[in-house]
Structure formats: C-alpha cells, structure tokens
Amino acid sequence: MNVISNRAAGKILKGDGFQIAQQAKAAKLRGYDVLDATLGTFYYDDSLFRGFETVKKVLNSISDEDCFSYAPIIGGASFATAVLNWVFREERAVIEKDMAITVIPTPGGTGAISSTVYLTLDPGQTLLISDLAWGPYSGIAANYGINVEKYQLFINNRFNFHGFCEKADAIIDREGKLVVIINDPCHNPTGYTLTAEELENIIAYLNQKKNTPCILLYDVAYLDYSNEGRALSRYKLRAFTEAYPHILIAVAFSASKSFCVYGQRLGAQILMSKNKDTLSRLYQAETFYARHCWSNTNRSMITMMVTINTDSKLKAELDKEIDTVVAELKGRSEIFLSEANECGLSVYPYHSGFFIAVPCIDNDRVLRELRETEFLYFLPYHQSIRLALCAIPQDKIKGIAAKIKKVL
Numbered sequence: 258m259n260v261i262s263n264r265a266a267g268k269i270l271k272g273d274g275f276q277i278a279q280q281a282k283a284a285k286l287r288g289y290d291v292l293d294a295t296l297g298t299f300y301y302d303d304s305l306f307r308g309f310e311t312v313k314k315v316l317n318s319i320s321d322e323d324c325f326s327y328a329p330i331i332g333g334a335s336f337a338t339a340v341l342n343w344v345f346r347e348e349r350a351v352i353e354k355d356m357a358i359t360v361i362p363t364p365g366g367t368g369a370i371s372s373t374v375y376l377t378l379d380p381g382q383t384l385l386i387s388d389l390a391w392g393p394y395s396g397i398a399a400n401y402g403i404n405v406e407k408y409q410l411f412i413n414n415r416f417n418f419h420g421f422c423e424k425a426d427a428i429i430d431r432e433g434k435l436v437v438i439i440n441d442p443c444h445n446p447t448g449y450t451l452t453a454e455e456l457e458n459i460i461a462y463l464n465q466k467k468n469t470p471c472i473l474l475y476d477v478a479y480l481d482y483s484n485e486g487r488a489l490s491r492y493k494l495r496a497f498t499e500a501y502p503h504i505l506i507a508v509a510f511s512a513s514k515s516f517c518v519y520g521q522r523l524g525a526q527i528l529m530s531k532n533k534d535t536l537s538r539l540y541q542a543e544t545f546y547a548r549h550c551w552s553n554t555n556r557s558m559i560t561m562m563v564t565i566n567t568d569s570k571l572k573a574e575l576d577k578e579i580d581t582v583v584a585e586l587k588g589r590s591e592i593f594l595s596e597a598n599e600c601g602l603s604v605y606p607y608h609s610g611f612f613i614a615v616p617c618i619d620n621d622r623v624l625r626e627l628r629e630t631e632f633l634y635f636l637p638y639h640q641s642i643r644l645a646l647c648a649i650p651q652d653k654i655k656g657i658a659a660k661i662k663k664v665l
C-alpha cells in the first residue's frame with residue numbers, strides 16, 4: 258500500500274545541518290568536550306546564546322492582540338515599510354524611484370526562497386545555483402520536481418562570472434527562462450561578498466537577455482553582518498535599478514538572522530521589477546501560496562519589526578547590538594585566517610559573516626576524524642567543510658586551523 262504520493266517518494270532528510278547538530282548535542286550530553294560549529298546561530302564570545310536586548314524589550318511590551326492574534330497574510334503596509342526601511346535603509350528612495358516593489362511576509366528567509374522557486378519554475382525546469390551553496394536550495398527544488406544546475410563559484414579566488422554566464426546561457430537556450438539564486442553578502446558557506454562591480458555585471462548580463470524572463474533571487478540572509486558596513490551593503494543594491502523590465506528581482510530577507518530570532522520564523526519576500534504587470538501577477542501568486550501553505554506568519558515578530566521601525570532610538574540601540582556581533586565575528590575570523598595562513602591551510606575567500614569554508618575533497622573522512630579525535634563538529638559542503646564561526650567563541654578558535662590541517 259503506497260501512502261506516499263509519487264511527488265514525495267524517496268524524499269528523506271539526510272545529512273541536514275540540524276541532524277548533525279543533534280549528534281553534537283548528544284555527544285555533549287554524554288560528557289564530551291564538544292565544539293559544535295554546525296549551525297548558523299550566533300553565540301557571543303562569553304559562549305552564551307542570547308537574543309538582542311532591544312528585541313526582547315519590544316517583545317515584552319506588546320499587547321496580547323499583537324502577540325497572539327493572527328497576522329494579516331500580506332503583513333500590512335506598516336510591515337512592508339518596516340522591511341523596506343530595514344533592507345534598503347538610505348537607498349530606499351533611490352530604489353523605489355525606479356522600481357515597482359511589493360512585500361510579503363514569509364516564515365523565515367526559507368519561506369521566501371521556497372515560495373518564489375515554486376512560483377517561478379515548473380517541474381522539469383532548472384534552478385541555477387553555485388556549486389558552493391546553502392544545502393536547502395537543492396532540497397527546495399527537489400521538493401517541487403525542479404532540476405538544479407550549478408556553476409563553479411570561484412575562479413582564482415574571485416566570483417566566476419564567466420562560469421555563471423556559461424551555465425545561464427545554456428539554461429536560457431534550452432528553457433527560455435532563467436531563475437538564479439545569489440546569496441550575498443557574506444555568502445554561506447564561504448563568507449564571500451560580491452563587489453559592487455560583480456553585482457552590476459550580473460545585472461548587465463541579465464539585461465542582455467531581452468525577451469527572456471529572468472528572475473534573480475537575491476538571498477540577503479546575512480545582510481547585516483558584512484564588514485563592509487550596513488551603508489555599503491545597501492549602496493551596492495542600487496545596481497538593481499539598472500534591471501530592464503524582463504527582470505524580476507526577489508530579495509529574500511531573513512528576520513531570523515537580522516534580528517537574531519531564529520526560532521520565531523519571520524522573513525519577507527521583496528519583489529521588484531520595472532514591469533508592474535509581472536510584479537503584480539507574482540505578488541498575487543505569492544499571496545495565494547502563503548494562504549494555502551503556511552497561512553500567517555508570526556504576529557509578534559511583525560509587531561517587533563514595525564515598532565523598531567518607528568522608533569529611531571530603538572533602531573540605533575539595535576544597530577549597536579548588531580555591531581557587537583559583527584566585531585566578534587571579525588575577531589574570530591582574523592585569528593582563524595592568520596593561523597590558517599601560518600600552518601598552510603587553504604581557505605575559500607572570506608570577507609565576513611557567519612561561515613568560513615575549507616576546500617576538502619574527502620570531507621566525510623575529515624569530518625569524521627575531527628569529530629572522533631578532536632570533538633570538533635562542522636558541516637560538509639561541496640568538496641569542502643564549513644565552520645560556523647558564529648558558534649565558536651574567540652577563545653575556542655585558537656588551534657582549530659592546525660587541527661584541520663593535521664587531519665587533512
């Protein structure tokens with residue numbers, strides 16, 4: 258008796274980050290001195306996990322209605338304003354002058370990415386991602402019967418624009434459409450951040466593909482953790498205003514990461530295009546999808562974002578708290594990269610953010626040995642291992658590069 262639909266057959270959650278994190282937790286409970294650097298959750302240098310004080314203060318003051326009743330499916334105008342102000346900051350007016358924009362709340366950045374992949378590609382069509390990429394992109398595509406094609410992300414330690422164009426050309430020739438995910442800044446798993454020129458080149462490439470629907474899913478999960486600073490990360494987004502009307506840009510925002518509220522599940526899909534008709538049709542489809550997939554998102558989180566948006570003092574306090582996280586990440590990365598350099602461990606180009614990746618062909622063996630001999634837990638990525646710097650307090654970073662080098 259087959260209780261599983263054909264669509265769902267064979268889908269098994271294996272080797273997922275959350276599962277490997279559970280193994281680390283179990284080893285810790287058995288009394289081992291485990292370093293769990295698996296998940297993208299920030300721990301401070303005092304080894305503790307905690308939410309932002311500003312966020313907690315707001316949450317403690319909201320009414321029962323704003324906490325426990327349903328949130329509107331479409332979030333509401335004040336939520337859209339809060340998201341656009343947060344994501345675009347000083348660039349909002351410039352971007353809105355040239356682009357039509359809509360916003361819909363989603364459960365985390367994951368909800369934004371999965372809904373837009375579902376709504377822009379049919380089964381059998383192809384999603385383009387890089388070889389080094391956040392694992393769930395492939396699972397999201399598999400869930401909907403969508404194929405995945407990958408380009409090699411780096412060439413000579415820089416974004417491989419040529420490789421990107423080659424793969425995109427082939428998909429466009431075959432399918433007459435392109436949907437591509439770019440995760441920037443602070444790419445997961447490497448910490449790479451595109452330069453303004455690299456982003457402009459991507460838009461210029463898409464502009465050449467006139468009469469081809471092009472969807473750029475720009476995943477900004479780590480937008481607030483870039484060493485280039487919050488103003489420059491946003492300034493770069495002006496490149497979007499150059500996009501011709503056949504391009505739709507879907508910016509996937511994650512409140513989980515920006516507000517350090519991972520378990521509360523809020524994000525947003527910002528849709529923008531010069532073609533108002535395309536934008537409106539996708540927005541309607543997003544609304545329909547939301548209602549029939551997750552229905553509403555977390556009302557307290559929506560209230561929290563709206564409250565912070567309307568209070569410049571709260572916003573400034575939160576910015577300061579985020580600055581502390583960025584500074585601690587920077588301190589950790591500097592130690593790791595300098596030790597890696599000393600012991601000759603090669604590392605993919607890292608600029609900032611939660612993760613660093615080390616090239617490694619036989620990553621299963623290396624990860625197993627690091628677990629069994631050093632009690633170090635990292636995650637496997639394409640021909641590499643990923644260290645979640647965000648989960649390693651500064652005093653535990655020292656020596657890790659040499660231990661990895663030894664096992665390699």
Ligand SMILES: Cc1ncc(COP(=O)(O)O)c(C=O)c1O
Nearest residue numbers: 297365366367391445478511513
């Ligand atoms: C690259 C990337 N995109 C999106 C997400 C989505 O996170 P969430 O659904 O918790 O907002 C994550 C989370 O780890 C991520 O690493």
